[in-house]
Amino acid sequence: MKKLIAIISVITNYALLQATPVLDSTLIHLSKSDYEFFLRKVNENEKNLKFKKAWLLKAKNEENHAEQIKAYRQLMINEPIKIKKVYADSIITIALKTKNLNTIGNAYLNKGIVFYENKELVQALNFYIKAESYLEKSQNQYDLSKAKYAIAQTKFYLGFYDEAIIIFNELEAFFIEENDRAYLNTIHALGLCNMKISNFNKVTYYNSLGIKLCHDWEIPQMIKYFEHSEAINKYHKKEYNSCIDNLTKIISLLTKESDFDNITIANFYIAKSYWMLNKTNQAIPYLLKVDKTFLEKKYIRPDVRESYELLIKYYSDKGDANKQLLYINRLLEVDSILNHNYKYLSRKIFKEYDAKKLIKAKAEIENKMIWRNSMAYGTATIFIVVSFIGIRKHRRKSKYYKQKFEELMSANSNEKSFVSKTTDNDLEINPEIIESALKNLEKFEKTKKYLEKDMNLSKIAAYLKTNTKYASKIILKHRGKKTIDYINDLKIDYIIELLKTENKYRNYTNKALAEEVGFGSTQNFTRAFKNRTDISPTYFVQKINEMS
Incomplete structure (x- = not known):
């Protein structure tokens, strides 16, 4: 910013x-x-x-x-x-x-x-x-x-990375002739945008170009920002040790300028690299630095939010309920800030711990603490009652999952049930536009364009040959769903049919299944599958295999 x-x-x-x-x-x-x-x-x-x-x-x-x-x-x-x-x-x-x-x-x-x-x-x-x-x-x-x-x-x-890239590409051609510093800022931004859409080789291209031009044009103060971007890019390329080494050197340069925001990002990716190398104890000090900056300056970004999820998991695994509760409370505070500052983008980011889960986990930990203080007054009785309730819940859940699985197996994936929430007049859109968009929507479904990676409202609007506002309204009216839910459900219905009819897909990992239908991450795929079916893809595959 x-x-x-x-x-x-x-x-x-x-x-x-x-x-x-x-x-x-x-x-x-x-x-x-x-x-x-x-x-x-x-x-x-x-x-x-x-x-x-x-x-x-x-x-x-x-x-x-x-x-x-x-x-x-x-x-x-x-x-x-x-x-x-x-x-x-x-x-x-x-x-x-x-x-x-x-x-x-x-x-x-x-x-x-x-x-x-x-x-x-x-x-x-x-x-x-x-x-x-x-x-x-x-x-x-x-x-x-x-x-x-x-x-x-x-x-x-x-989070509109593709749209941002189009504009930055145009500006790149303009600023190369007009303003050296503005040109460097633009190609740096292009690197960051391409990183977000996993075009990591292009990120390296822009960073290498930026560093070369900084030397040629004698603007050395910009070099560290291209190096910072490339170090984070190495994390995405799974070059974790290089990421750690490079960011550690860059932090010393950023510290001289009190650039706390880029230092925070660097600390986060050093921690993530250690975490991916299964060196969690070495990751924690860097996560704590992220937390320290948040406490002192209230600085946080959606992509750095995961720091608190990792801290919660770490102290949960260690059995430290006090620290676990501390970072649950901190994450609730972080989310309140993110929901205000990044309202749109925060909805798009996968959260291992959403608000409901955090509040539930917090209550469970607080209850455990209460129980621990009163163990002398009936530990055995509490254990029996809780166990009994747990068994009953497990049985009810197992029965429910089995019912959902049977419903999926008996359902015809080609039959779609779409709900109209309004009349076409209520949409306030030219009927000819609606008719044309619906024909294109049917073509979109028949040609399975929804399987493209990172399909979003902007892309589907382009297929429908209309703007995003009209596309969203038409999909909601004629498909009864918000656009992202509509796209996700089409993807999930498709993969369910593949799992039911073709054996080879039952040997795929969740990651491979996610890639097959164009999800950007495994987490987004499993979440969408659960939202659509109420069961996990792992459970669905397991039950199909049991029937074979």
Whole structure:
């Protein structure tokens, strides 16, 4: 996020000035100074509001829109987010008065940055897109490229990696001729995007290119970020020892600049590498460093969330209920922040421990602690009762699983039951568009396009030859499901039929089955299978084999 904020200048505000009901004589006197004087004084001390207010007063008296906007931008620095939003609106109001498309576009771009800084990404994206529409008409290619960079960066954080790559590729061709630093930022972003879609060789290409150009163009301060990206890429390539060695060296460079966010990411991937090497005791100190940063700075990202799942598992295996409970509580706090800051992306990330499971585990541990303190008052009786309940639950669960398995075996996978929740009129979509989309949807199903890896709403909308909003509404109406559930269920129905009819698939691992139907991970596949059938794929295969 720092890169985006560095590329687009920080904006300013008006509300504090409005909050000053009476202008004192000093302010009136200062307002007679020239604009260069104000700029010099503000550069000397950006926290001194006196000169900023005088600057704005002079600009308002002279009805100088350009200087008013500059003054607002200065007033905005170091203010709380609520005040920044008010100031950003003031900038837009003045910009609209100028009727200058470039000025208006930059005003909306600034408003987007305010929301971006506060991690309100969807709202930020809306303002960036509005800025883009004005800047396209203004024909200022450089400012337009800044808006596109902001859009691409936001799409990356929202998880729309393919869409972000398309925009970054366009910017790569522009910035190579215009701005060396912006070009390096762009290819670094392309590396990160490709890492998210498992295109690891391309990540290496961009990182190698970036390091070479940093040397050629004498911009050494960027080298460590490409090395940081490539070290994490080595983790994904399962080169765990190289990942550990490289990130350990890079951390010392990042520490000099107090770059705690990239240090946190580095600590997480060092821990993950040790974990994958079955060196869990060596992983724990790095996970604890991630936790320390969270406690001190409240810094957390969706991909780093797994640190707490690993800590919970580690202390659970060690039988340390106190530590287990500590990190369950911490993960609940982490999730509350992620659900606010990364609302869209957090729903897409697989969670070993979701909120319900965490709360349940927390209650179980607390109950165990209570039981431990009262063992002298009936341990044997409690054990018998709990065992009896456990046996009954196990029997009921086994009976339920068996029933679900029999239902699946007797079901005809070709028969689909789709529910209409609305009428076509309620959709407020042209009937011709609906009819065309439905024909394409049937073709999508018959040709099994849903088996493509990482199929999502954007891709299916392209197949339906409509936009994502219409595609989502049409699928919900005519298939009775949200798009992701619709795609997942098609994949699961397909793999169930393969398991029922072709023996060779029963020897596949869950990972191989997941890849067969285009799931991005084994966890997503098993979760989707359970959501669709209420049983696990392992249990389903086991029961089929018992029948053979």
